[in-house]
Amino acid sequence: MAFGAEMIVHKQNKVVKTFLSHSAINKASAMSLIDLNIKQKRTLHNLLKQGVIKQVDHQYYLDEHNWNKFKKSLKRFFLI
Numbered sequence: 001m002a003f004g005a006e007m008i009v010h011k012q013n014k015v016v017k018t019f020l021s022h023s024a025i026n027k028a029s030a031m032s033l034i035d036l037n038i039k040q041k042r043t044l045h046n047l048l049k050q051g052v053i054k055q056v057d058h059q060y061y062l063d064e065h066n067w068n069k070f071k072k073s074l075k076r077f078f079l080i
């Protein structure tokens with residue numbers, strides 16, 4: 001069971017690192033999924049639902065503030 005949770009966290013980190021490496025961190029620097037080469041569609045969708053990834057038209061960017069809040073909530077979840 002823990003292995004599944006670790007894989008989810010790993011995939012989330014991978015998606016976020018992709019946004020960071022492309023500097024897609026605000027509306028002005030938003031990019032398409034093709035340009036970002038995102039393959040983790042389910043993970044991306046879940047991060048969109050959490051507000052970590054934001055969509056502007058057909059482009060996406062990382063909301064670093066929401067990512068930091070989301071990471072803290074995950075840490076709390078794993079400490080229970």
